[in-house]
Amino acid sequence: MSRHQPQRKGVLQAALALGVLLLAWLLLIVPLAGQPGAAAPPPVLRVGVLSGSAPCSDHRGNRWSGSAVELWNRLAIEESLPFIFEPRDSARSLLAAAAAGEVDVGVGCLNVTPERIGRYRFSLPFQEMGLAVLVKRDRLELGQAVLRSLLAPDLLRLLGGYLVAIGLVSGLLWVVEGPQRLRDGQGHRRGFAKVFQILATGPGTNTIASTTRGHGLVIVSYLVRIVTASLLVSYITINVVQEPRASGVRPIRSLQELAGQRVAARPGSVSSATLERLNATGMAEPITVVPLPRVELALQLLAEDRADAVLADDQQLEYLLRHSGNRQLELVLRNQQSESQAFVLSPQLDRATEARIDHAISRLKQQGVVAALRREAMNKS
Incomplete structure (x- = not known):
């Protein structure tokens, strides 16, 4: 046997093993990579969040x-x-980022207004x-408002009408029962005043009537x-009570009565658009629209007299x-111009992911999770 034969045999075995590995790669690995069932891992969504909008969305303590x-x-x-x-400092910037595809989803209590529906893509409202x-x-x-209410013509007319009605009933009772019995040893004036007082206040009405007609007049009184x-x-x-308490610097019963006042609102928000x-x-x-960078700064603006009022989301102000x-x-x-609130979606977000988001929102609403999260956020300090 030639001394070169073992070497040739080893080379052939190595080549055979390499061929088997190559064939396995071609038959198994390559076809599997091309199969539709071998889905790639889901992409990481870029989620923009509106900051400074507690209790809806805010960034505190990292x-x-x-x-x-x-x-x-x-x-x-x-x-x-x-x-x-990814943080966004205003509703306008968050909506713009979603429309431009800079974020896939915008998270916040964003109002779905008629103007926004035609420009942006929204999830199912929650x-x-x-x-x-x-x-x-x-x-x-406040004290002046209470005093004005107490001296209002309507209240004075109501009180005057009551006194006149009781006076008429007292006069009829005085005639029916007879002045001699009702004055009870007193003068006519003091006797009539006593009858008027009893009918006006209530206590003692069972002592002043003895006839059927007299008792009828007591019932009328x-x-x-x-x-x-x-x-x-x-x-x-x-x-x-209620109206004076709802009186700030000036009585405000509708949004139109904000005329002439300095009203703070977040730039790019529904509140700002409403004022415009x-x-x-x-x-x-x-x-006069006063820019409000963050809702919590409303306290400072009002305390420093830089704004007369603040217009914002009911939930945030509460x-x-x-x-x-x-x-x-x-x-x-409260609850002016009530509208649905939802997440904003990028136009590039695939329909399958959108459907999953909408189905999840619908399911969580039905389970009461959305309402529970809102209550929890409102009570959290």
């Missing part, structure tokens, strides 16, 4: 929090959607919310008294008022 943020976190976990957060007006309540103004008392309670509740639309109606005194402990602040208008 972490994002808020009802909209927690809703997205729950949704992403259930749907296995990897993502990274809640309904409106606007509110926050003002600084002036104690002197009772009906006049309870009807007038009900009207007085309603009037005082509405005009002396009101000014475009040709108001005699235009509203949260601010609840946790500020400032009793000089008052929400005078």
